[in-house]
Amino acid sequence: MKKLLIIALLLSSSLLTFSQCKSFTKKNCLPALQPFISNGQMNAAKLAPGESAELQISFSKGLKYRLLLCTSDFLGEVEMIILDQNKNKLFNDQVEKNTSFWDFKAEASQVLTIQVKAPENTSENELMGLGCVTIMSGFQE
Amino acid sequence: MKNLSIVFISTLLFMACVTKHEEKKKVVDDPVLLETEVSIKELFYAVPSPMELSTLFKKAGLQFEKSYLLSHEEMSHYHESEKMALILGVYGADLSYSSIFKRTQESMVYMTVCKDLSESLGIGSGFNEQMVMRLEANIENKDSIISIIASSFLDMDSYLKENKQSEHASLVVIGGWIEGIYLGTSMIRSNESDQEIKEIIRDQYGSLKSLIKLANSQSYTSQSQIAMLLAKLESAFKTIQPSNSTSGTVQKEGELLVLKSTEEDSQFISDADFEEINEQIKAIRNTIIQH
Numbered sequence: 517m518k519k520l521l522i523i524a525l526l527l528s529s530s531l532l533t534f535s536q537c538k539s540f541t542k543k544n545c546l547p548a549l550q551p552f553i554s555n556g557q558m559n560a561a562k563l564a565p566g567e568s569a570e571l572q573i574s575f576s577k578g579l580k581y582r583l584l585l586c587t588s589d590f591l592g593e594v595e596m597i598i599l600d601q602n603k604n605k606l607f608n609d610q611v612e613k614n615t616s617f618w619d620f621k622a623e624a625s626q627v628l629t630i631q632v633k634a635p636e637n638t639s640e641n642e643l644m645g646l647g648c649v650t651i652m653s654g655f656q657e
Numbered sequence: 658m659k660n661l662s663i664v665f666i667s668t669l670l671f672m673a674c675v676t677k678h679e680e681k682k683k684v685v686d687d688p689v690l691l692e693t694e695v696s697i698k699e700l701f702y703a704v705p706s707p708m709e710l711s712t713l714f715k716k717a718g719l720q721f722e723k724s725y726l727l728s729h730e731e732m733s734h735y736h737e738s739e740k741m742a743l744i745l746g747v748y749g750a751d752l753s754y755s756s757i758f759k760r761t762q763e764s765m766v767y768m769t770v771c772k773d774l775s776e777s778l779g780i781g782s783g784f785n786e787q788m789v790m791r792l793e794a795n796i797e798n799k800d801s802i803i804s805i806i807a808s809s810f811l812d813m814d815s816y817l818k819e820n821k822q823s824e825h826a827s828l829v830v831i832g833g834w835i836e837g838i839y840l841g842t843s844m845i846r847s848n849e850s851d852q853e854i855k856e857i858i859r860d861q862y863g864s865l866k867s868l869i870k871l872a873n874s875q876s877y878t879s880q881s882q883i884a885m886l887l888a889k890l891e892s893a894f895k896t897i898q899p900s901n902s903t904s905g906t907v908q909k910e911g912e913l914l915v916l917k918s919t920e921e922d923s924q925f926i927s928d929a930d931f932e933e934i935n936e937q938i939k940a941i942r943n944t945i946i947q948h
Contacts, residue, residue, distance in 0.1 A: 572867050
């Protein structure tokens with residue numbers, strides 16, 4: 517029965533991963549992107565405790581941007597880190613609840629890396645396995 | 658045992674589809690709980706959308722010029738799926754450009770073209786009949802039009818990734834970025850007032866490098882050709898980059914994070930400097946739209 521449980525979990529998760537992340541993001545997070553205009557790309561990753569995903573994103577001078585992060589509750593306090601092109605840390609913050617966003621103003625055009633890091637195993641999340649992390653961005657004049 | 662397995666898996670699938678979730682109770686109650694298998698780490702590349710590029714160009718004083726758009730009549734000439742994905746990106750950029758410049762008639766035409774092309778590609782979400790009707794109903798409201806188009810792009814991207822067509826999603830982005838830059842480079846006039854537009858294009862060097870990584874991260878038949886063309890374009894961009902470019906900083910000002918740079922004021926970009934980029938962009942665009 518235990519083997520069956522593992523097989524069923526693996527099967528169902530591989531089939532439904534992106535769909536679940538998409539539904540979850542659209543319902544719980546996407547409204548927070550307003551009034552910024554989406555860049556049209558939904559970047560969803562499956563992360564386990566301690567793992568990270570990265571988004572390389574261009575910011576253009578003269579526009580404002582919103583970076584939106586949507587995570588599964590059980591992952592805990594996911595960390596958002598901004599790195600420059602040489603991977604130097606410029607800024608970091610924690611995700612509150614399952615949706616957080618940051619607004620940027622670009623005084624000079626540049627490419628930055630947004631690193632999203634799930635916290636290490638805790639008693640709360642150790643049995644949870646992988647969870648959804650979605651990173652999106654929008655702009656406005 | 659077989660029946661038990663079917664019931665068990667069906668139950669799991671049903672539970673996975675439920676979006677409402679309650680307290681954290683370990684495992685199956687979380688709607689986005691996924692699996693306990695191999696560890697992964699993902700890297701994404703976000704390049705400016707055609708709508709963002711059009712906004713930058715408009716802000717810098719670029720005027721709308723219909724003659725540079727790809728004629729909607731060309732659509733019927735494309736039949737191979739990878740080519741259609743690239744062309745969908747091109748038409749999507751023309752749609753974005755038309756909408757940012759408040760050209761409602763052109764917006765409707767290109768929205769319909771994107772819908773038809775999406776249908777041909779079997780994309781069930783994004784540019785569909787429902788979105789065309791929404792656009793028609795909101796045709797007088799510029800903000801609504803932009804919101805509908807941005808939403809269509811997002812739904813299409815989600816659909817392609819959900820249905821294991823990430824290579825098509827990347828090709829749409831590549832086609833859209835090239836067309837977006839093409840519209841900017843084609844309309845530059847030989848005078849100093851277009852210096853700001855040249856700077857916007859020059860500043861896309863970073864996004865071009867991200868685009869190249871995106872293009873190389875997927876597997877598709879035209880990959881080597883696209884990679885070669887983008888590499889030549891990167892070389893052309895490199896020649897007009899400021900020599901003293903350095904890393905940026907992030908400063909928090911109230912609720913806003915301000916991205917600053919230690920780079921000094923940019924130097925003048927002459928028409929001669931810009932010619933190579935112009936030529937390379939035209940060459941890539943011609944390759945993309947070739948039947």
